[in-house]
Amino acid sequence: LLLGCELTASTKSYTFQVDEEDDSDHILALSVVCLTDGAKDECNVVEVVGRNHENQEIAVPVANLKLSCQPLLSLDNFKLQPPVTFRLAAGSGPVHLAGWHRIMHREDASFEEDDDLSEEDEEELPPIMPAKKRTQ
Numbered sequence: 116l117l118l119g120c121e122l123t124a125s126t127k128s129y130t131f132q133v134d135e136e137d138d139s140d141h142i143l144a145l146s147v148v149c150l151t152d153g154a155k156d157e158c159n160v161v162e163v164v165g166r167n168h169e170n171q172e173i174a175v176p177v178a179n180l181k182l183s184c185q186p187l188l189s190l191d192n193f194k195l196q197p198p199v200t201f202r203l204a205a206g207s208g209p210v211h212l213a214g215w216h217r218i219m220h221r222e223d224a225s226f227e228e229d230d231d232l233s234e235e236d237e238e239e240l241p242p243i244m245p246a247k248k249r250t251q
Contacts, residue, residue: 117213117214117215118131118213118214118215118216119211119212120201120212121151121208121209121211122201122203122208123207123208123209124203124207127202127203128201128202128203129200129212130198130199130201131197131199131201131216132197132198132199133197133198139218139219139220140219141196141197141216141219142195142196142216142217143194143195143197143215144192144193144194144216144217145163145190145192145193145195145212145213145214146189146190146191146192146213146215147187147188147189147190147211147212147213148177148190148210148212149180149186149187149213150180150182150186150187150208150209150211151211152209153209154182154186154207154208154210155206155207156181156182157182158179158180158181158205158206159179159180159181159205159207159210160176160178160203160204160205161176161177161178161180161201161202161203161204161210161212162175162177162201162202163175163177163195163199163200164200164201165195165196165198165199166198174202176204177190177193178190178210180210192214192215197216
């Protein structure tokens with residue numbers, strides 16, 4: 116599933132959440148953050164707000180965009196665990212965020228591993244050789 120949202124001066128945050136009773140695992144991946152039509156030449160800081168391992172709220176800046184020098188940032192499918200909030204911490208945008216949402220049903224993810232791997236299935240790596248010195 117594709118995700119897309121826009122942060123502006125009037126809509127400074129967007130929260131992506133899933134049903135807590137859902138028995139599936141959810142992965143949210145952020146691919147691109149970019150300034151869109153109408154953006155001013157100012158710093159636009161986008162941060163991700165989530166929860167740490169102690170269930171405390173934590174905010175992490177993921178992009179600092181400016182029209183004249185960096186209007187777009189590729190985040191290479193930065194993976195997040197929902198619920199997560201995207202917030203425009205500075206600037207007026209508009210900033211567009213794009214990514215994808217994957218749902219993995221737990222019964223689909225369960226499988227039995229085959230412990231009877233034959234030696235033919237295992238790939239043998241060549242030994243690491245020391246580098247040769249170059250003479251001048």
